[in-house]
Amino acid sequence: xxxxxxxxxxxxxxxxxxxxxxxxxxxxxxxxxxxxxxxxxxxxxxxxxxxxxxxxxxxxxxxxxxxxxxxxxxxxxxxxxxxxxxxxxxxxxxxxxxxxxxxxxxxxxxxxxxxxxxxxxxxxxxxxxxxxxxxxxxxxxxxxxxxxxxxxxxxxxxxxxxxxxxxxxxxxxxxxxxxxxxxxxxxxxxxxxxxxxxxxxxxxxxxxxxxxxxxxxxxxxxxxxxxxxxxxxxxxxxxxxxxxxxxxxxxxxxxxxxx
Amino acid sequence: xxxxxxxxxxxxxxxxxxxxxxxxxxxxxxxxxxxxxxxxxxxxxxxxxxxxxxxxxxxxxxxxxxxxxxxxxxxxxxxxxxxxxxxxxxxxxxxxxxxxxxxxxxxxxxxxxxxxxxxxxxxxxxxxxxxxxxxxxxxxxxxxxxxxxxxxxxxxxxxxxxxxxxxxxxxxxxxxxxxxxxxxxxxxxxxxxxxxxxxxxxxxxxxxxxxxxxxxxxxxxxxxxxxxxxxxxxxxxxxxxxxxxxxxxxxxxxxxxxxxxxxxxxxxxxxx
Numbered sequence: 001x002x003x004x005x006x007x008x009x010x011x012x013x014x015x016x017x018x019x020x021x022x023x024x025x026x027x028x029x030x031x032x033x034x035x036x037x038x039x040x041x042x043x044x045x046x047x048x049x050x051x052x053x054x055x056x057x058x059x060x061x062x063x064x065x066x067x068x069x070x071x072x073x074x075x076x077x078x079x080x081x082x083x084x085x086x087x088x089x090x091x092x093x094x095x096x097x098x099x100x101x102x103x104x105x106x107x108x109x110x111x112x113x114x115x116x117x118x119x120x121x122x123x124x125x126x127x128x129x130x131x132x133x134x135x136x137x138x139x140x141x142x143x144x145x146x147x148x149x150x151x152x153x154x155x156x157x158x159x160x161x162x163x164x165x166x167x168x169x170x171x172x173x174x175x176x177x178x179x180x181x182x183x184x185x186x187x188x189x190x191x192x193x194x195x196x197x198x199x200x201x202x203x204x205x206x207x208x209x210x211x212x213x214x215x216x217x218x219x220x221x222x223x224x225x226x227x228x229x230x231x232x233x234x235x236x237x238x239x240x241x242x243x244x245x246x247x248x249x250x251x252x253x254x255x256x257x258x259x
Numbered sequence: 260x261x262x263x264x265x266x267x268x269x270x271x272x273x274x275x276x277x278x279x280x281x282x283x284x285x286x287x288x289x290x291x292x293x294x295x296x297x298x299x300x301x302x303x304x305x306x307x308x309x310x311x312x313x314x315x316x317x318x319x320x321x322x323x324x325x326x327x328x329x330x331x332x333x334x335x336x337x338x339x340x341x342x343x344x345x346x347x348x349x350x351x352x353x354x355x356x357x358x359x360x361x362x363x364x365x366x367x368x369x370x371x372x373x374x375x376x377x378x379x380x381x382x383x384x385x386x387x388x389x390x391x392x393x394x395x396x397x398x399x400x401x402x403x404x405x406x407x408x409x410x411x412x413x414x415x416x417x418x419x420x421x422x423x424x425x426x427x428x429x430x431x432x433x434x435x436x437x438x439x440x441x442x443x444x445x446x447x448x449x450x451x452x453x454x455x456x457x458x459x460x461x462x463x464x465x466x467x468x469x470x471x472x473x474x475x476x477x478x479x480x481x482x483x484x485x486x487x488x489x490x491x492x493x494x495x496x497x498x499x500x501x502x503x504x505x506x507x508x509x510x511x512x513x514x515x516x517x518x519x520x521x522x523x524x525x526x527x528x529x530x531x
Contacts, residue, residue, distance in 0.1 A: 149353040155339075156320050156346045157368035157419065167367070171358050248358040248399055255401040 035218045040225070043218040048226060052207065060204040061230070063120055064192040067127025071184060075132050076177060079139025080169060089140065100137060104130030104187065105194045112198055123195040123203075130191045131184035138180025142173025175249045178242050185238055189231045204230075269455045270296040270319070270423050274328035277314055288314045290480035292328070296423065301449050301456045303466035305513065306476030307521045312459050315481065316427045319457070320346050333422055345416035349428040351409040355400040361387070362396035365415045372419075386418035389448060406437035410444070417448060426458045430465070439497050442469055446495055463517060467509045468495060475516040477525050484516055484526055 023037045048057070082089050082096075108126050115122035146169060154168045170177070193205030201210070208223035210216075275292040278285050288311040296302050306312050317323035319330055321340040330337040332344060345368075348354040355364050362383055369379045387393050390410040400408050409429060416424055426445070430438045446469060449456050460466050466473045473487040491505055500506055 147353045149348055149350045150356070152317075152320075152322055153346070153348065153354045153356075155322060156344070157371065157415075158340055158342060159368070159371050163367075163371060168356065171356075174358075248401075251399055252357045252401045 032215075033217055035221065040218045040221045044222045044225070047211075047219045047222045056202055056207045057204050057226070059120075059202065060192055060196065063123050063195075063203075064127055064188050067124045067191075068131050068184065068188045070124070070128040071131035071135055071188075072181060074128070075135030075180070075184075076139050076170065079136045079177075080143050080165065080173075082136075083140040083143025083173070084169065089144070096133075096137065096140075100133040104191055108191075108195055108198055117198060118201075123192075126195040127188050127191045131188045134183040134187065135177065135180040138176045138183075139173060142176030143169055145176070146172045175246055178246060182235075182238060182242075185234060186231070189227070189234065193227065267297045268295055269298045269300070269333065270457065271331045272319065272328070273330075275315070275318060275325055275330060276327035277311070277318055277323070278326045287480040289318070291482050292476075294474055294483055294486065296455060296457055298422070298455055299453050300472065301446075301458065301470055302472045302474060303458045303460060303470035304474045304476065305460055305463060305466040305517070306481065307478050307517055308461055310476045310478055310520070311481040312461070312476065313427065315476075316346075316425060316459050320344060320425055343422035345419045345421035345424050347409070347412050347416050347424070347426045347429045349431050351405065351412050351429070351432070352400070354412055355408060355415075357399065357401055360397050360399055361392065361403070361411050361414075364400065364411060365418050368415065368419050382418045382420070386414040389417060389451070390414045390444060404437075406433045406441060409433060409441060413441075413444065413448070417452065417454070421454065423455045423457060426456065428460050429458075431461070438465075443495075443497065445469060450493075463510060463513050464501070467491075467506060467513060468497075468500060473509075473513055475513055475520065477520045478523060482526060484520055484524070487513060487516075 019037075026034055026036045027038065029036050082092055104126070107129060108122075111125050111129070112122045115125055150168065150172060151164075154164050159168065193208070196203040196205035197209055204223065204227065208220055208227070211220035211223060272295070273293050275289055276287075277289040278287045280286075292315060294302075304312060304315070314323065318325050319337065321337045321344070332341045335341065356367070359367065365383045365386055366379055369382055374382070383396070384393070387396055390413055392407065392410055392414060395403060395407065395411075400411060403411065413429070429445075430441050433441065442465060445456065445458070448454065458466070458469055467489055470489050473489060475484045475487060476482070477484045487509065489509060491500060491503065491509070
């Protein structure tokens with residue numbers, strides 16, 4: 001029990017210290033752009049009331065969810081196909097490397113040209129395209145790195161194509177897929193905001209820009225804090241899922257180290 | 260051929276030839292291999308290192324296409340992995356699925372054969388019991404020692420009820436004591452379950468100790484140098500059998516054959 005408390009204190013120590021520091025340093029600040037943290041905290045519940053949550057925060061999160069899920073499905077599907085097929089890989093690899101090198105925010109105006117500035121489509125496409133590359137390329141690597149003996153085993157026991165794909169190929173490359181999905185999640189959060197910076201009037205990112213343009217500075221800060229909290233919670237959720245599904249991988253790594 | 264003889268033949272390898280061709284000069288790994296494994300036999304294949312043992316095994320397992328010749332299992336030509344064959348690989352750690360428990364590893368091939376659940380559970384339990392791992396059914400392979408992992412692989416193969424069990428240097432990576440235990444395990448499984456076993460090894464002692472016959476291979480390109488009948492008593496014992504004068508004779512004979520093979524000796528009737 002004591003150890004759990006100690007671990008908890010250790011984990012929250014730095015964030016608490018930073019918050020306290022912010023509170024103290026900004027206390028009594030008269031700078032317009034650096035309002036006291038006390039003011040920001042006070043503005044938080046008024047700013048993010050149920051209306052705003054329903055009209056701005058949840059739609060943004062929904063777009064993130066849809067875009068991310070689409071990227072996950074497409075990335076894993078295409079990645080497995082490319083990883084299993086050396087010729088397809090040789091054919092596609094240079095193009096993939098090129099697309100990967102393009103910073104996703106650059107695509108926002110381009111996508112908006114085709115899919116419109118205001119609707120959901122352009123934002124979802126932006127998020128999905130940005131999240132796709134790390135998932136796709138990591139899946140290709142994971143599938144390519146599968147153990148030959150494992151695949152031979154699957155073949156010699158005549159596992160059906162579907163079983164081989166789901167229970168051997170994808171399961172075996174799931175550690176790399178998870179690594180790609182983790183990268184993609186942070187990119188997704190960034191793109192959720194960036195996709196709303198151009199010509200959107202609702203959404204979490206759009207709200208923050210709106211506050212900034214109308215000099216509602218404490219409100220702007222609350223938005224930034226909210227974004228940070230969302231990112232933090234999403235990564236916690238991700239860690240939780242990863243922890244449960246990749247327990248075997250941690251076990252294998254521990255066993256390898258013992259040898 | 261009389262019907263009785265075909266009935267008794269499990270695996271028939273005729274004129275097997277394998278040439279690797281790719282970039283650069285093509286390499287002839289296996290030249291002309293012909294042998295028969297009868298139902299219920301335990302045959303060992305031994306050869307100098309680099310004799311193409313693994314190539315031969317992968318061809319028989321249907322994992323590698325042959326360049327020429329014919330392999331038949333239960334009278335059916337092998338073109339891909341055949342239904343009646345189970346393979347135990349040397350790399351036990353890499354042939355078990357680490358994301359599945361021991362029980363799931365054994366059960367998966369049975370699920371694919373669409374064996375009903377109750378029957379499946381019975382087979383899994385029986386196989387794990389046969390290798391002495393009933394208590395580890397819910398463990399993951401990486402929680403077990405090397406020898407135990409190889410037992411799991413053997414259990415998976417046994418539960419599959421193959422007509423031929425193919426073993427590719429299965430004990431090359433385990434320590435000497437575990438190895439002796441596993442050898443006796445194979446021998447007892449073979450006796451009790453009546454499976455046909457083709458056991459590839461580079462270890463002369465192991466081949467003579469386990470087999471009813473030992474096929475000695477030449478060096479590359481591989482042919483069968485001699486088919487040695489092991490006329491030791493059926494009941495093998497690590498201490499007694501290995502100290503029999505006949506064991507020493509056979510071991511010596513196979514050893515000399517391997518030495519000849521290393522020097523490039525080839526059978527006289529080659530190239531007929």
